[in-house]
Amino acid sequence: xxxxxxxxxxxxxxxxxxxxxxxxxxxxxxxxxxxxxxxxxxxxxxxxxxxxxxxxxxxxxxxxxxxxxxxxxxxxxxxxxxxxxxxxxxxxxxxxxxxxxxxxxxxxxxxxxxxxxxxxxxxxxxxxxxxxxxxxxxxxxxxxxxxxxxxxxxxxxxxxxxxxxxxxxxxxxxxxxxxxxxxxxxxxxxxxxxxxxxxxxxxxxxxxxxxxxxxxxxxxxxxxxxxxxxxxxxxxxxxxxxxxxxxxxxxxxxxxxxxxxxxxxxxxxxxxxxxxxxxxxxxxxxxxxxxxxxxxxxxxxxxxxxxxxxxxxxxxxxxxxxxxxxxxxxxxxxxxxxxxxxxxxxxxxxxxxxxxxxxxxxxxxxxxxxxxxxxxxxxxxxxxxxxxxxxxxxxxxxxxxxxxxxxxxxxxxxxxxxxxxxxxxxxxxxxxxxxxxxxxxxxxxxxxxxxxxxxxxxxxxxxxxxxxxxxxxxxxxxxxxxxxxxxxxxxxxxxxxxxxxxxxxx
Amino acid sequence: xxxxxxxxxxxxxxxxxxxxxxxxxxxxxxxxxxxxxxxxxxxxxxxxxxxxxxxxxxxxxxxxxxxxxxxxxxxxxxxxxxxxxxxxxxxxxxxxxxxxxxxxxxxxxxxxxxxxxxxxxxxxxxxxxxxxxxxxxxxxxxxxxxxxxxxxxxxxxxxxxxxxxxxxxxxxxxxxxxxxxxxxxxxxxxxxxxxxxxxxxxxxxxxxxxxxxxxxxxxxxxxxxxxxxxxxxxxxxxxxxxxxxxxxxxxxxxxxxxxxxxxxxxxxxxxxxxxxxxxxxxxxxxxxxxxxxxxxxxxxxx
Numbered sequence: 001x002x003x004x005x006x007x008x009x010x011x012x013x014x015x016x017x018x019x020x021x022x023x024x025x026x027x028x029x030x031x032x033x034x035x036x037x038x039x040x041x042x043x044x045x046x047x048x049x050x051x052x053x054x055x056x057x058x059x060x061x062x063x064x065x066x067x068x069x070x071x072x073x074x075x076x077x078x079x080x081x082x083x084x085x086x087x088x089x090x091x092x093x094x095x096x097x098x099x100x101x102x103x104x105x106x107x108x109x110x111x112x113x114x115x116x117x118x119x120x121x122x123x124x125x126x127x128x129x130x131x132x133x134x135x136x137x138x139x140x141x142x143x144x145x146x147x148x149x150x151x152x153x154x155x156x157x158x159x160x161x162x163x164x165x166x167x168x169x170x171x172x173x174x175x176x177x178x179x180x181x182x183x184x185x186x187x188x189x190x191x192x193x194x195x196x197x198x199x200x201x202x203x204x205x206x207x208x209x210x211x212x213x214x215x216x217x218x219x220x221x222x223x224x225x226x227x228x229x230x231x232x233x234x235x236x237x238x239x240x241x242x243x244x245x246x247x248x249x250x251x252x253x254x255x256x257x258x259x260x261x262x263x264x265x266x267x268x269x270x271x272x273x274x275x276x277x278x279x280x281x282x283x284x285x286x287x288x289x290x291x292x293x294x295x296x297x298x299x300x301x302x303x304x305x306x307x308x309x310x311x312x313x314x315x316x317x318x319x320x321x322x323x324x325x326x327x328x329x330x331x332x333x334x335x336x337x338x339x340x341x342x343x344x345x346x347x348x349x350x351x352x353x354x355x356x357x358x359x360x361x362x363x364x365x366x367x368x369x370x371x372x373x374x375x376x377x378x379x380x381x382x383x384x385x386x387x388x389x390x391x392x393x394x395x396x397x398x399x400x401x402x403x404x405x406x407x408x409x410x411x412x413x414x415x416x417x418x419x420x421x422x423x424x425x426x427x428x429x430x431x432x433x434x435x436x437x438x439x440x441x442x443x444x445x446x447x448x449x450x451x452x453x454x455x456x457x458x459x460x461x462x463x464x465x466x467x468x469x470x471x472x473x474x475x476x477x478x479x480x481x482x483x484x485x486x487x488x489x490x491x492x493x494x495x496x497x498x499x500x501x502x503x504x505x506x
Numbered sequence: 507x508x509x510x511x512x513x514x515x516x517x518x519x520x521x522x523x524x525x526x527x528x529x530x531x532x533x534x535x536x537x538x539x540x541x542x543x544x545x546x547x548x549x550x551x552x553x554x555x556x557x558x559x560x561x562x563x564x565x566x567x568x569x570x571x572x573x574x575x576x577x578x579x580x581x582x583x584x585x586x587x588x589x590x591x592x593x594x595x596x597x598x599x600x601x602x603x604x605x606x607x608x609x610x611x612x613x614x615x616x617x618x619x620x621x622x623x624x625x626x627x628x629x630x631x632x633x634x635x636x637x638x639x640x641x642x643x644x645x646x647x648x649x650x651x652x653x654x655x656x657x658x659x660x661x662x663x664x665x666x667x668x669x670x671x672x673x674x675x676x677x678x679x680x681x682x683x684x685x686x687x688x689x690x691x692x693x694x695x696x697x698x699x700x701x702x703x704x705x706x707x708x709x710x711x712x713x714x715x716x717x718x719x720x721x722x723x724x725x726x727x728x729x730x731x732x733x734x735x736x737x738x739x740x741x742x743x744x745x746x747x748x749x750x751x752x753x754x755x756x757x758x759x760x761x762x763x764x765x766x767x768x769x770x771x772x773x774x775x776x777x778x779x780x781x782x783x784x785x786x787x788x789x790x791x792x793x794x795x796x797x798x799x800x801x802x803x804x805x806x807x808x
Contacts, residue, residue: 152629
């Protein structure tokens with residue numbers, strides 16, 4: 001079983017030839033065996049070539065902190081599905097089918113994920129004509145029949161200013177029996193555009209893969225480039241990247257805390273957090289001139305350094321923001337009406353979380369100690385430790401509490417790092433990428449685990465660049481959390497996950 | 507005659523200001539500057555100058571909804587006494603008409619919502635009807651209690667009967683009534699903790715979701731009607747809770763207006779310090795209010 005797996009480390013690259021190529025049945029058996037032992041599918045994707053499809057699966061073992069990769073070459077256009085035995089593979093298989101045209105036999109819900117044409121024209125798993133545009137969201141939805149069962153369709157155009165997504169509820173009165181989520185409206189073809197790269201604009205594309213996770217995705221891309229070229233990042237740059245990543249987490253968690261308060265109609269925290277989020281964004285602007293951290297990172301280090309004046313300025317701003325944020329969030333915990341609304345809403349159990357392979361705050365809220373910064377450390381997190389906050393209720397309240405706990409830990413981390421900045425340069429020139437290699441980079445963005453995998457050809461160009469945004473793992477979690485809940489609680493549950501549409505749609 | 511003119515002028519012009527005051531109060535709690543006090547008037551003027559869009563699936567019922575709703579509330583305004591002055595219209599038993607004018611306006615709002623065929627509006631209509639069945643008994647018990655105290659069946663007498671003497675004589679039941687009426691006031695006007703008038707989340711709305719398809723002047727009528735309804739129920743509440751009568755006509759009007767403004771501030775404060783209730787909890791609170799008013803009635807019957 002483990003003979004089919006090849007171990008590798010986060011932020012490293014291995015020669016493609018080192019990955020053992022196994023037959024399809026041992027490949028799938030290997031995945032299911034290790035998943036049964038508590039491993040998790042981190043990334044699973046196909047590389048279509050003229051002979052067929054190369055399937056590569058990256059797996060992670062929390063217990064030992066191991067990462068491993070396995071591969072099979074498919075020459076047929078059909079492949080057995082393991083989705084009904086291994087829930088985590090469900091969306092990955094649909095994605096492979098859509099991108100590479102591989103039909104998965106016995107897949108429980110074999111539908112497109114993003115409604116786009118396959119990478120290789122003509123190889124379409126649903127035999128959709130190549131010259132016609134594909135209508136997003138047009139598919140077979142799961143339906144419940146019976147007395148008093150009604151269907152509520154929400155989106156893709158929403159009343160609020162949010163991204164487009166389509167939600168189908170099967171309701172019995174106010175109770176939700178089933179929720180199906182259909183996305184793809186934001187699909188831009190990032191992965192397809194990366195083939196043949198790296199291009200001069202690839203870094204900018206990565207920074208906008210999910211616009212609110214600029215540093216998370218940007219750093220993952222830089223780590224890929226550094227792993228492929230063997231570039232060592234100077235310690236000062238690692239610290240700056242860590243600070244930027246935590247500032248991004250702070251800004252978004254603060255925004256989420258405010259938005260959750262706003263959804264239950266609790267205005268003071270909603271308004272205060274909206275303002276304080278801006279304070280954190282402005283701190284990122286102090287680092288690099290962009291409130292969202294655009295243009296800070298580059299393969300080999302960071303574009304900008306930090307002076308002592310700026311450092312003192314940041315420390316002062318941070319102390320003020322910490323005070324304000326504490327005041328605003330304490331109001332939440334001290335309002336019984338708010339707690340009554342958050343508790344026992346949208347609960348997920350530990351077992352559901354493990355089966356679905358959740359990541360980030362929703363996983364930690366149901367008690368899964370899962371954090372890339374701790375499990376597979378990268379960058380500055382190899383030198384220092386950010387404590388992982390977990391809870392066990394798995395409800396909206398737990399997800400809110402986790403965000404607050406993480407915000408506190410991030411502020412401690414930034415203060416500590418700013419006070420002990422290492423000297424030296426902040427940037428090294430990255431050399432060219434090596435050929436015939438597979439590189440893996442995982443970061444812990446504010447939504448959870450971000451995984452980038454790159455495979456290069458003989459000249460060091462990408463033959464495949466795979467991005468897995470944490471939202472890809474977590475959208476099914478939201479659908480499950482809604483089961484048996486009141487439909488009026490959906491916006492609150494949705495906000496407590498706050499998943500990315502564009503990060504999913506790529 | 508002067509009182510009737512003042513009555514009509516106040517009832518027609520004053521209500522949107524209540525919304526402005528509530529908005530300002532909420533802004534102060536949230537540390538914001540907030541919209542101007544007169545913003546609701548600007549919004550109404552804007553809406554009445556706009557054109558309307560009507561869905562092809564709707565019929566005359568959809569267009570009649572806002573008109574009937576607003577007319578019903580306008581008639582209700584004529585039935586209640588404001589600032590210790592008798593109402594322009596009053597007869598024995600008008601309290602039943604008063605209550606069912608609200609029923610009529612609600613009926614037309616809900617069938618106009620159902621007429622669109624949208625799943626959201628149907629959901630909102632179902633919620634509105636469910637919750638209002640639970641809120642209606644409260645209003646009736648309150649009016650019956652007051653009728654018993656004043657030995658009359660006309661709103662003008664009932665609502666101007668309460669004086670400080672009444673409060674001393676039957677304080678317990680008046681206190682229960684005030685509590686029950688305040689809860690009804692919040693529920694009927696879709697304020698927090700029952701509904702959030704500012705939310706944009708269509709799945710959580712009660713009243714707002716029923717009017718999603720209305721636009722332009724029709725929507726303006728709905729907003730104006732909502733402000734009037736807040737004013738009417740607020741006036742009922744103030745008449746019971748603030749039994750001050752100076753005997754000087756103008757002074758009574760000033761006290762009434764000041765009382766309404768304070769009430770708006772109180773509503774704004776409640777909205778600022780409380781989150782919305784979970785929808786399954788709303789009936790419990792409404793039934794609680796009914797029980798309070800039923801107890802108030804039992805206390806005066808003994």
